[in-house]
Amino acid sequence: MKKTLSIHIGKQLFTIEEDAYSLLQSYLERLERKFQNEQGKEEIIEDIEYRFAELFASYLQSSRVVVEESDVKQAIDSLGQIEDFEAENETINEESNSKNDHSEKQNFNSTNASGQKRLFRDTDNRILGGVCAGLSHYLGIDVVFVRIIFILCLMLGFGFGLYLVLWIVFPSIKSPADRLQMQGKAVTVDTIKEEFNKAGQRIKNDTKDLDKRIKKHTDKLNAKVNPAIKTLLRVFGVFVLVGTLIYLLFATLITTGILDIIPTTGEEYYISIYEFLQMAVGDQSNLNLIWLGGLMGVFAIGFFWLIIGTRMVTSNYSKALRYGVISMIFLGIIGFSLAAIGGVKTSREFAESNRLEKQSFTVNKEELKIDLLPTFYRSHKVADTDGFDFLNFDKKNFIESGINFKFIESEDSLFHITQYYSSNGVNNKQAGNRAFNINHKVELKENTLLVDPNYTFPIKDAMRRQRVSFTVEIPKGKACYFGKERVILEDEKMSGFLDQDGDDSFEIYNEFE
Amino acid sequence: MFCIVHSFAYICAIQTDKMNIENTQAQMRKGILEFCILSILNSKEAYPSEVLEKLKDAKLIVVEGTLYPLLTRLKNMELLTYRWEESTSGPPRKYYSITEKGNKTLGTLQLTWNELQHAVESLTSK
Numbered sequence: 001m002k003k004t005l006s007i008h009i010g011k012q013l014f015t016i017e018e019d020a021y022s023l024l025q026s027y028l029e030r031l032e033r034k035f036q037n038e039q040g041k042e043e044i045i046e047d048i049e050y051r052f053a054e055l056f057a058s059y060l061q062s063s064r065v066v067v068e069e070s071d072v073k074q075a076i077d078s079l080g081q082i083e084d085f086e087a088e089n090e091t092i093n094e095e096s097n098s099k100n101d102h103s104e105k106q107n108f109n110s111t112n113a114s115g116q117k118r119l120f121r122d123t124d125n126r127i128l129g130g131v132c133a134g135l136s137h138y139l140g141i142d143v144v145f146v147r148i149i150f151i152l153c154l155m156l157g158f159g160f161g162l163y164l165v166l167w168i169v170f171p172s173i174k175s176p177a178d179r180l181q182m183q184g185k186a187v188t189v190d191t192i193k194e195e196f197n198k199a200g201q202r203i204k205n206d207t208k209d210l211d212k213r214i215k216k217h218t219d220k221l222n223a224k225v226n227p228a229i230k231t232l233l234r235v236f237g238v239f240v241l242v243g244t245l246i247y248l249l250f251a252t253l254i255t256t257g258i259l260d261i262i263p264t265t266g267e268e269y270y271i272s273i274y275e276f277l278q279m280a281v282g283d284q285s286n287l288n289l290i291w292l293g294g295l296m297g298v299f300a301i302g303f304f305w306l307i308i309g310t311r312m313v314t315s316n317y318s319k320a321l322r323y324g325v326i327s328m329i330f331l332g333i334i335g336f337s338l339a340a341i342g343g344v345k346t347s348r349e350f351a352e353s354n355r356l357e358k359q360s361f362t363v364n365k366e367e368l369k370i371d372l373l374p375t376f377y378r379s380h381k382v383a384d385t386d387g388f389d390f391l392n393f394d395k396k397n398f399i400e401s402g403i404n405f406k407f408i409e410s411e412d413s414l415f416h417i418t419q420y421y422s423s424n425g426v427n428n429k430q431a432g433n434r435a436f437n438i439n440h441k442v443e444l445k446e447n448t449l450l451v452d453p454n455y456t457f458p459i460k461d462a463m464r465r466q467r468v469s470f471t472v473e474i475p476k477g478k479a480c481y482f483g484k485e486r487v488i489l490e491d492e493k494m495s496g497f498l499d500q501d502g503d504d505s506f507e508i509y510n511e512f513e
Numbered sequence: 514m515f516c517i518v519h520s521f522a523y524i525c526a527i528q529t530d531k532m533n534i535e536n537t538q539a540q541m542r543k544g545i546l547e548f549c550i551l552s553i554l555n556s557k558e559a560y561p562s563e564v565l566e567k568l569k570d571a572k573l574i575v576v577e578g579t580l581y582p583l584l585t586r587l588k589n590m591e592l593l594t595y596r597w598e599e600s601t602s603g604p605p606r607k608y609y610s611i612t613e614k615g616n617k618t619l620g621t622l623q624l625t626w627n628e629l630q631h632a633v634e635s636l637t638s639k
Binding site: 010011012035038039040043044047048050051053054057079080081082084085219222223317 | 532578579581582585586589605606607
């Protein structure tokens with residue numbers, strides 16, 4: 001069973017259920033607010049009320065006598081939501097603002113002074129703690145003014161504390177009776193009943209269209225946040241673009257050889273990356289693979305970031321740019337794949353290694369000394385190598401340094417020294433040829449073995465781990481000096497390394513096999 | 514990291530675009546609606562629901578609530594007039610019809626529409 005009311009709408013009389021009535025009433029209220037500034041607003045409202053009457057009449061027909069909530073809903077569906085109406089001089093943006101206004105209520109003073117007015121914090125209409133709203137009830141000032149005053153106080157300095165104190169001191173609304181007292185109304189049975197109804201209504205209204213309100217709020221948030229995000233992206237975009245342009249500039253300089261970045265100790269000091277690859281890779285077809293593939297990849301990356309940066313800066317997310325991005329990714333993948341293939345093919349050139357025995361010496365003395373052979377080649381020593389092997393070459397040959405020594409115990413009483421050349425290649429024969437082309441100077445003067453710290457091999461052979469090494473057999477009881485240090489065999493073996501490092505040319509170490 | 518920033522930005526951009534597009538679409542509809550209403554009422558008088566039906570038949574979707582204010586505005590601009598018709602099965606209805614002034618305005622709007630149509634066609638047909 002439901003309570004009903006009588007309404008007179010569109011020159012017709014209807015009996016309408018209570019909840020249907022509140023629904024209708026809130027719709028008409030919002031309607032009034034929507035068109036409050038419009039010239040013909042009374043007429044518009046009248047038209048719509050007539051329309052409601054017409055619709056209700058058609059719904060009721062013969063069988064029913066009371067307008068129910070579903071009827072009102074149906075009528076509202078037909079007429080449309082207030083939010084979708086267009087009032088005069090309202091743009092879409094303003095419309096969305098007015099949609100959110102309807103949830104705010106003005107707090108006017110209720111001067112029904114038939115009761116004691118008490119100061120409560122009005123938590124129903126609060127922004128923070130309801131302090132201002134409560135004060136507005138008590139003082140009879142519109143809440144907006146109270147809030148303005150508080151903001152002024154805030155700026156003057158004491159607003160924050162004052163608000164906090166009031167928040168703590170004054171209680172919030174806990175019952176309908178409180179609400180009545182706040183408004184200064186008498187607390188009687190009737191007023192309490194009314195308050196309960198109002199409370200019920202409030203809950204209903206608050207939960208109604210919740211999903212729609214949430215969407216509207218997020219839309220509003222988006223509208224506010226989006227420009228901020230846009231500008232943030234623009235800034236990022238600028239950084240990206242600047243970085244990419246610098247990257248592309250360097251890439252161009254380095255790849256075209258205008259900027260030589262490979263440090264060498266040769267006459268030129270620095271060579272371009274292409275020349276370096278030529279020497280390292282050797283084989284022309286592999287070189288082309290690596291070079292072109294690498295170029296593609298490097299520049300694809302550059303253009304990729306260029307496009308992304310442009311998109312961020314101009315906020316242009318058009319399809320054309322999207323295709324650009326995708327194609328750059330593709331090019332990059334293809335480019336680097338090609339380079340990788342070239343790399344793999346080159347690595348096959350290191351598959352086999354071969355070692356040649358170049359010459360051997362026998363020394364019948366009490367001690368053997370190993371020292372540096374003064375080299376003719378005066379290399380330009382670059383200041384700090386940091387362990388990075390600088391490229392060393394002249395017109396036709398690479399000049400390498402770093403010779404390995406293996407010290408073992410001699411089976412007889414004589415020193416035996418053997419010099420080896422070794423290299424890698426795609427097969428044994430090729431490796432052997434490359435080893436053959438190595439050139440290294442070593443001289444035996446009395447009991448001193450003079451070793452050139454450098455050795456050479458032709459550039460056309462490419463870098464294939466060409467090495468020079470020595471095996472020195474030391475008889476028991478006899479001494480061998482590697483540089484200034486005596487070689488002591490541990491477990492009958494020891495290793496040594498000769499590098500052209502100035503004072504530290506000779507290094508003895510124990511090789512753990 | 515750039516990919517994350519980028520995708521986030523992409524999504525936000527799509528949101529803004531959507532909103533801007535809805536705005537534009539609404540603006541487009543708004544301008545045309547008055548012209549369409551005048552056209553409908555040019556042939557013969559009708560009450561609001563009839564106008565709505567004709568609009569729906571032409572696949573121009575409007576809510577009733579938008580129609581009433583518009584009709585009232587056009588009436589206040591003296592482009593339309595109405596008369597009350599009593600009805601046996603319910604409340605009286607307003608029958609809207611076009612005025613002389615409305616007729617002239619309709620002519621002007623028709624010319625504007627033709628211009629626009631021409632312009633848009635030639636711009637979008639490439």
